[in-house]
Amino acid sequence: xxxxxxxxxxxxxxxxxxxxxxxxxxxxxxxxxxxxxxxxxxxxxxxxxxxxxxxxxxxxxxxxxxxxxxxxxxxxxxxxxxxxxxxxxxxxxxxxxxxxxxxxxxxxxxxxxxxxxxxxxxxxxxxxxxxxxxxxxxxxxxxxxxxxxxxxxxxxxxxxxxxxxxxxxxxxxxxxxxxxxxxxxxxxxxxxxxxxxxxxxxxxxxxxxxxxxxxxxxxxxxxxxxxxxxxxxxxxxxxxxxxxxxxxxxxxxxxxxxxxxxxxxxxxxxxxxxxxxxxx
Numbered sequence: 001x002x003x004x005x006x007x008x009x010x011x012x013x014x015x016x017x018x019x020x021x022x023x024x025x026x027x028x029x030x031x032x033x034x035x036x037x038x039x040x041x042x043x044x045x046x047x048x049x050x051x052x053x054x055x056x057x058x059x060x061x062x063x064x065x066x067x068x069x070x071x072x073x074x075x076x077x078x079x080x081x082x083x084x085x086x087x088x089x090x091x092x093x094x095x096x097x098x099x100x101x102x103x104x105x106x107x108x109x110x111x112x113x114x115x116x117x118x119x120x121x122x123x124x125x126x127x128x129x130x131x132x133x134x135x136x137x138x139x140x141x142x143x144x145x146x147x148x149x150x151x152x153x154x155x156x157x158x159x160x161x162x163x164x165x166x167x168x169x170x171x172x173x174x175x176x177x178x179x180x181x182x183x184x185x186x187x188x189x190x191x192x193x194x195x196x197x198x199x200x201x202x203x204x205x206x207x208x209x210x211x212x213x214x215x216x217x218x219x220x221x222x223x224x225x226x227x228x229x230x231x232x233x234x235x236x237x238x239x240x241x242x243x244x245x246x247x248x249x250x251x252x253x254x255x256x257x258x259x260x261x262x263x264x265x266x267x268x269x270x271x272x273x274x275x276x277x278x279x280x
Contacts, residue, residue: 017280018049024275028064031270034262036078039064043275045222056086058222081105084116084222096122100135100221110179111215111226114139118221120148128153131167135217137224142175142183144215164195165207169216178228181261185230188212194236201242203249209234214260229267231257247277 022045030036041062048055060082066075084102091097100118104111120133129152137144150167173186190211197204212232217224225231233256240249253271258264 019280020047020277021045021280022047022275022277024273026271026273029270029272031268032264033267034259034264035066037065037067039078045277053087053089055088056220056222058082058084060084060223075108078109079107080109082224086118086221094124096124098122098133098220102217102221102224104224104226106226109227110141110177111139114224114226116217116221116224118217120221133221135221137215137217137226139175139226141177141179142173144171144173146171146217159199161198162195164193166193167191169213171213171216173215179261181228183228183260185212185214188214188216188230190216196238198242203238203240203242205236205238207236228260229257230260231255245279247275247279249275251275 022043024041024043024045026041026043028039028041030038039062041060043058043060045056045058047057060080062078062080062082064078064080066077082102082104084100086098086100088096088098098118098120100116100120102116104114104116106112115138116135117138118133118135120131123130131148131150131152133146133148133150135144135146135148137146147170148167150165153164155162155164169188169190169192171188173183176183188211190209190213192207192209194207195205209231210233212230213225214228214230215225216231234253235255236251236253238249238251240247251271251273253269253273255269255271257267257269259267
């Protein structure tokens with residue numbers, strides 16, 4: 001599947017202008033996890049701009065090593081593939097609508113073969129942009145409804161261009177079981193903030209997420225946290241450089257949370273990534 005997607009995206013990018021290909025490598029390190037030790041993720045993304053719309057396709061390939069198996073399945077690694085799609089249409093200068101879809105393949109989690117559907121609307125005005133998104137995550141034994149509200153502000157100080165985002169995510173779980181684990185808490189609310197600056201092509205940014213969250217959809221519907229890891233705080237830092245056609249970005253993400261089925265608290269996740277994108 002991965003070869004087909006990459007080949008199709010590359011050939012399409014060569015044929016059309018206004019396209020972008022993107023790859024991202026993430027190294028994952030876990031502390032105090034019951035089974036997870038370290039892992040890696042590759043993302044391959046293709047984006048194309050039409051006259052009034054935009055299409056994005058993302059393929060995610062992850063491998064996470066395990067030590068102390070807690071299930072009868074003696075697996076030494078978790079292997080995950082996710083394929084996601086987003087379509088955005090500009091209704092006019094002030095309004096855009098979007099839809100998204102994501103499919104999960106996991107060799108261990110009860111959320112294997114899960115599907116995530118999303119719709120959203122964006123209002124652009126002279127002061128700030130407002131985004132409203134809703135997602136339905138459909139799993140075998142339960143589903144998750146998520147509602148996002150985001151405010152985006154672009155501004156300039158001296159020669160530095162900034163973009164700040166402030167928002168909230170509310171998720172509601174409709175169901176009782178994640179495998180053999182009984183889902184006790186059903187409602188989660190979190191707040192997030194991100195700010196990025198661009199000075200003559202040099203970029204830097206930081207962000208945080210506060211508040212409990214579980215099975216959260218993010219990155220405009222292209223990503224989802226489908227394991228039962230209840231996260232309560234996340235911090236991120238990114239640095240990069242924009243060239244004429246190429247962007248290079250390094251990112252560090254630190255998260256704390258609880259593994260629910262394993263009854264393991266204070267699990268720390270440290271992700272280090274490097275991404276490269278090319279614009280045609």
